[in-house]
Amino acid sequence: MTWTGSHTLTTTASAEAIWYRWTTPQTWPVDDPDCRWARIDGPVVVGATGTLKAKGPASRFTFTEVEPNRRMVFDIALPLATLRLPHTMRATPDGVTLTHAVEITGPLAGLWGALIGRGVVKGLAAVVANVATNALAHPTDERR
Template sequence: MLNIASAQITSSAAASAFFARWADMATWPQWNSDTEWVRLDGPFAAGSTGVLKPKGGPKTKFVIAELADDRFVDVSKLPGARMTFDHRVTETPDAGTGVTVTVTLTGPLSRLWNAILGKGIKATLQQDLEGLKAAAEASRTTRSTTGSLA
């Protein structure tokens, strides 16, 4: 496995606000600068598939490989490789909600895909996560100072 990039933020938004943004894939281009459009071909659930169009790149099929209370994993299918976006959410009463996104590649052509895509992903992953944070915080589901949902 090849680790391409990781990014993390802390937010006042509840974990559910992040999952709501991820589930509404049609709005991803509003906070993800690399995405032209996304289509999910079913519910936001493990096993569902879809297609995304990165800006300047070809359409890419993906599958939601895992969806849990604290994790959302989507895997893009590339010729000779799989690119995994692992989104993890942690809530703590003191620090708010933490979100970490890690991007990895596996497969025989992972080094080639890293050479093609790695630099761009590294350059924009933190910026895109900050955009997601702003979108999540703009929603009505935020954490109060006591740690409960407001």
């Protein structure tokens, strides 16, 4: 079983500035009001791990796909399910189109979708807008 949701928008921010926000955990709480803190245990490469704290307990995650300035995906293991968070972007004539998605797979995907997926998806519009706005305003690590 699979449960999914996503939000997409187009921005004039550069792919590099968006990538910076996606791969710099210090920016995650700025862009995502539900994220309290996050850390990555090394460079963002396939197999790298990290921890994030949202509304519930802290969660460990693993990067499963990394294509600089195009796509990153990280997975969080849930009981009898996997929460996958794909982030994708592509160049368009109007700018960069970015999408944040939530995919939950496994025998309890429907239950986890109801318990946490809906809330995550509900916040995606604000998160994607914040990433786009902050990538334009702060394209580098000037706030560190």
